[in-house]
Amino acid sequence: MIRVERLTKVFRRPRTFTGPLGAIRTLLTRQYDERTAVDGISFDIAEGEVVGYLGPNGAGKSTTVKMLTGILTPTSGVVEVAGRVPWRERNANARSVGVVFGQRSQLWWDLPLIESLRLVGDLYDVPAPRFASSLKRMRDLLGLDDFLDTPVRQLSLGQRMRGDLAAAMLYEPPILYLDEPTVGLDVLAKQAVREFIVDTNRAGRTTVLLTTHDLADVEALCKRIILIDKGKVLYDGGIDALVSAYAPPRRLVVHADDGSHAYELTEGLEVPDLLAAHTIRDLSIEEPDLESVIKRIYAA
Known part of the structure; x- marks a missing residue:
């Protein structure tokens, strides 16, 4: 239904200059600053x-969506939506x-x-x-x-x-x-x-x-x-x-008389010894969710 192949969108704008004649230089300049908003992406979406x-x-x-709707024209690449450009x-x-x-x-x-x-x-x-x-x-x-x-x-x-x-x-x-x-x-x-x-x-x-x-x-x-x-x-x-693939380890949260303590459930963690070290009021396990995974990917 949607086909996107090597889609790229580069925005160009005239370079601006400051100073007494800055406005005139900006008006007459042929120098441009470029920003690549979409850089060669590809994907297919089925019906x-x-x-x-x-x-x-x-x-x-949003730039991708605007190209899919026809509001923007790509700099290069292929987009087809229901067989149409x-x-x-x-x-x-x-x-x-x-x-x-x-x-x-x-x-x-x-x-x-x-x-x-x-x-x-x-x-x-x-x-x-x-x-x-x-x-x-x-x-x-x-x-x-x-x-x-x-x-x-x-x-x-x-x-x-x-x-x-x-x-x-x-x-x-x-x-x-x-x-x-x-x-x-x-x-x-x-x-x-x-x-x-x-x-x-x-x-x-x-x-x-x-x-x-x-x-x-x-x-x-x-x-x-x-x-x-x-x-x-x-x-x-x-x-x-x-x-x-990207989730951080699950965490064991121990709620004890001296406060709450969190431990990553990784190989080698001696849970019995850990529990024996606290006067426990409650236990909970924190499972990784999508938000924590995405934050981890962007922080890498």
Whole structure:
């Protein structure tokens, strides 16, 4: 469904100069500063996969998504989305993808949510029976009825995000890009968004590419992750394999009368001797999680 091969994006900007004639030199200069945002990445995503696309700020995640949607043209490399080159076939590509940016809304600020959804239906030429059926499904899955008639500017963040998800999937695209879809949401709103993504993927074989800093989203939704840093792919595979390969040792935490003590459960640790050294009130074992593994990889 998505093919990316040796994809590269380099941003160029004129070099700026200071001093009395700095503005004129900047205007007339032919010198440029270059920054490589995406550096030769390759991956394939099959129909129906839900893939986490992870990395720190500035790693190249959003730049990749913008090239997949056709907003940006690559410097070099190959991108195909559902058999199309996004920036060459922008209209056709736009009809095959839904996009949700957690920081930016695609809804009309002063219109009631229902009117924004009707406009989306008109823009994508959704026939009336299909629009009614799709809207009913969105209302049921996302609980829209309580605020359908409310202007978007008056919606809470969680309500607006549910409205954005409805707008992105109203015309039933086979591919969904989610860029920080749960940022700033409370626990209940996050759960509603996650359940919607799971149902959408299961019901329509929708392919989902998810970028997020909330690793709970990844663990709840994805079986595969692509980990990037400085525009390069560091890992592409299953979450369990990543944790197994890079996880720090489990830790035994001893809660004793003289405080809590943590010990790495490595070969050679004499647990009976260790326990005999404390007056124990409680014991617990800390298992490595995805967040600790990713922190360890980036710190290396």
